[in-house]
Amino acid sequence: MQTETKATVDKSVGASGQPVTILRFIGDISSTSREAVLGTYERLPEVDRARILLDFSKVEYINSSGIALIIQMLLEASKSGQIIRAFGLTPHFQKVFTMVGITRYTSIFADEATAKASF
């Protein structure tokens, strides 16, 4: 019933010329997404974790358990000084992320170009 979460990893470069790793999610993000969200992040080589962009542009449904996975990723990243930013959230989920307070710990951008330019 729940749409499986798929995650792919792309490598790009920010405006500063530094490498940026993009985690692209497809499907729902919920309690069943632990492997796709945290597993994909944890499998990244250390060198690819310094600057990460989360792409939500193909995600239609995020529930509180899914948000908790994102918080867990941000927590892990903050311990190592990694920077995680996001783009592609619908206006509704931008509002939800702001309500929850996630936006105090990450920046959310409207699109990929703007997000990449922030690095």
Add this chain to the structure above:
Amino acid sequence: MVLAKNATVEVRLPSRLGFEKVAMGTAASVARLMGFSEDRVEDLKTAIAEACINAMEHGNKFDESLPVGVVLTMSDTSLEVKVVDKGPGPDHPIPLPDIDRKMHGDEPPRGLGMFLIQSLVDEVEWVRGAANGGSYMRLVIRLDKAATGQSEQIRNADGN
């Protein structure tokens, strides 16, 4: 379509994660028929999803033989939603999540659902001791939110 005053739509879901999306779709259809704006429909969908997940997990303990009932009642000014499960309901107020504590690992990352519900709809009430022996969460979302203000504080109440 002309809506009958106080028309009611009911959905019964198995206590299995994912089926909350059936309630979301039904509620969204009803809300659009009533004339809710798309941003309020999105608020309603998230609130109902969280209420259903809560009922499946905490009320029915994911026992798929126990249904979660979703009752949508339309009026001229608002949509009332009751999400019914077989559990007793909470016997104490649900603490508000603290993102700073979560981000420092002092509080589990989960525990956001009730906060989202309270933030996204206009009224939330937990009714314990419902007629079926369970309990239900009652949500109200108003057509003209600007005239009615933001979410009211959740309150516990004894039902009939």
